Amino acid sequence: xxxxxxxxxxxxxxxxxxxxxxxxxxxxxxxxxxxxxxxxxxxxxxxxxxxxxxxxxxxxxxxxxxxxxxxxxxxxxxxxxxxxxxxxxxxxxxxxxxxxxxxxxxxxxxxxxxxxxxxxxxxxxxxxxxxxxxxxxxxxxxxxxxxxxxxxxxxxxxxxxxxxxxxxxxx
Numbered sequence: 505x506x507x508x509x510x511x512x513x514x515x516x517x518x519x520x521x522x523x524x525x526x527x528x529x530x531x532x533x534x535x536x537x538x539x540x541x542x543x544x545x546x547x548x549x550x551x552x553x554x555x556x557x558x559x560x561x562x563x564x565x566x567x568x569x570x571x572x573x574x575x576x577x578x579x580x581x582x583x584x585x586x587x588x589x590x591x592x593x594x595x596x597x598x599x600x601x602x603x604x605x606x607x608x609x610x611x612x613x614x615x616x617x618x619x620x621x622x623x624x625x626x627x628x629x630x631x632x633x634x635x636x637x638x639x640x641x642x643x644x645x646x647x648x649x650x651x652x653x654x655x656x657x658x659x660x661x662x663x664x665x666x667x668x669x670x671x672x673x674x675x
Contacts, residue, residue: 548619549586553594558602561594570607576614591620591629608634 553561554574560572567575579585591607593599599620607618608631618629 512654529560548588549616550588551590551592552607554599554603555594555595556597558600558606560603560606569609570587572606573610573613574617576610578615585614586616589616590626591618604629604634632645 505544555561555566559566559568561567562572563574576585577643589607589610591599591603607620608629610616611618614629619626619631
């Protein structure tokens with residue numbers, strides 16, 4: 505039997521415990537690739553902001569998911585497609601599941617990588633885990649038109665109105 509000195513045995517135990525802590529700290533039970541959000545916006549080729557109702561702010565313009573797809577198609581066509589995109593919340597909206605699903609679809613279609621701000625850390629959108637949503641155009645919520653024009657025909661007469669200069673009536 506080989507006898508090791510107590511000092512070397514303790515040193516090996518401390519080394520093994522330290523490496524377990526390092527390896528355990530790398531995982532922390534998280535399934536996302538996360539990066540600290542410090543000075544990160546300049547490291548990305550493009551920054552997109554999440555906006556209300558699943559829309560996005562791209563270069564200061566509010567666009568639907570479908571229009572965002574058209575924008576990336578144009579960038580691909582002109583050879584200016586970004587390799588990395590950062591999705592951040594705007595002043596008007598936080599990042600919602602709908603935004604992540606649209607960006608997952610764009611990531612699949614155009615091959616760039618999308619990161620988003622997940623509570624102070626950057627997380628990479630995994631298109632396999634995130635249900636990629638079909639791109640849609642924005643449709644404003646329907647409003648009830650309470651005007652008097654709803655009950656009129658093209659000539660401006662109310663439906664069922666028999667009066668007026670209708671030439672089809674005989675004299």
